[in-house]
Amino acid sequence: MSIFNETVSRRKSQSFKWDQMEKIYNIPDASDILPMWVADMDFAAPKEVIEAIEKRLQHPVFGYSYVCDGCKDAIVQWFERRYNWTIDLQSILFHHGVVPAIASIIETFTAPGDKVAISTPVYPPFFNIPTAxxxxxEACDLVEKNGSYVFDFAALEETFKRGVRMYILCNPHNPAGVVWSREDLEQLVSLCIQYEVYLLSDEIHADIIFDNKKYVPILTVKDAEKAKIISCIAPTKTFNLAGIQAAMMVVPNSKLLAQLELNAQAHGQMALNAFASAAVQAAYSHGEAWLDKLISYLSINMAYVLKELNALEGISVTQPDGTYLLWIDYRQTGLSENDIMERLLTKGKLALEPGTKYGQAGEGFLRMNVACSLATVQEGVSRFKQALA
Incomplete structure (x- = not known):
């Protein structure tokens, strides 16, 4: 666990998380504020990934490159081994990230004026990109139940009846950390088939799962082959490689695949860069032991935060099924979002994310990222308490 106990300084490293808080929170100086907001780990990548990039750097020519079969095989073997999901090599399309992939998918299969449905609270690009x-x-709120969330399928069906063209799923769910069950996903797929709705599934958080929960790839559920599904996967959240910019779209339907390839051509979209390809292959080939240790470490961090924050008056936090994100309920404090954010930033010197960033259904909540050393987590909890004192 020593690799995760290490606190790596990231200030002045062009880190969006650490060096852009003045801009994000509209404050003059954030040098004394602890960032626990954006979904970006403070852990060093697995050494095998670093070594793979270093090896590629040893060759001094950085011309055009392609994604080798070894990289593709590593991806396929990872999902086969861990999730019993057999991915056809020919169904994989590469992109520079899941968010750009989402933009490409929306642009390809919908037109201006079309309706795109989402289940809120949810990751902001799900509504920002379609709007742009x-x-x-069309936002259909999830139903809060015992500190977690469930689908309201009756409400979702009514939403689909209004002529929805596409639905965007987040599995595991960000920000609430719900890992959707096979039964939930089958019901969702059935609705998408019935109402001829495209299903875009963001599965970037799939690898970080707790307490014997099981991530179910959307393309493995009953009747998935009958639906119009595009699944987005990536190693970037799993191994902290967001700056490397690599993602994959899995598209078994050959007609949908051809349309996405045409969209890529229209935008001059190329394959992964040489360093991203090396990193992806190394992560999926050699990162399993690192990931298992990470999940154990994150479990310790989460247990600490839950114990400490649930002891505070008006605060409630539920253990998520997956992700390294905590969804903190502060509604019983009586504080408004402006009040608690002001307290956190000025009194606690702590940067968390306000719930309404994830839609109006997130009002009364905060999102905290605990993918950092336990010492940093402890400092963050101390600052949270100071903010509310």
Whole structure:
């Protein structure tokens, strides 16, 4: 666990998380604020990934490159080994990230004015990207139940009846950390088939799962082959490689695949860069032991935060099924979002994310990232308490 106990200084490293807080939170100086907001780990990548990039750097020519079969095989073997999901090599399309992939998918299969449905609270690009592309976002709130969330399928069906063209799924769910069951996913797929709705599934958080929960790839559920599904996967959240910019779209339907390839051509979208390809192959080939240790470490961090924050008056936190994110319920404090954010930033010197960033259904919540050393987590909890004191 020593590799995760180490606190790596990231200030002045062009870190979005650490060096952009003045801009994000509209404050003059964030040098004394602890960032526990954006979904970016403070852990060093697995040494095998670093070594693979260093090896590629030893060759001094950085011309055009392609994704080798070894990289593709590593991806396929990872999902086969861990999730019993057999991915056809020919169904994989590479992109520079899951968010850009989402933008490409929306642009390919919907038109301006089309309706795109989402289940809120949810990751902001799910509503920001369709809106920016001139689509109409139909938000159907998830139902909070015992500190977690469930689908309201009756409400979702009513939403689909209004002529929805595409639905965007987050599995595991960000920000609430729900790992959707096979039964939930089958019901969702059934609705998408019935109402001829495209299903875009963001599965970037799939590898970080706790307490014997099981991530179910959307493309493995009953009748998935009958639906119009595009699944987005990536090693970037798993191994902290967001700056490497690599993601994959898995598209078994050959007609959908051809349309996405045409969209890529229209935008001059190329394959992964040489360093991303090396990192992806190394991560999926050699990162399993590192990941298992990471999950154990994150479990310790989460247990600590839950114990400490649930002892505070008006605060409630539920253990998530997956992700390294905590969804903190502060509604019983009586504080408004502006009040608690002001307290956190000015009194606690702690940067968390306000719940309404994830839609109006997130009002009364905060998102905290605990993917950092236990010492940093302890400092963050101390600052949280100071903010509310």
């Amino acid at each position: 592309q001139g689509r109409v976002v």
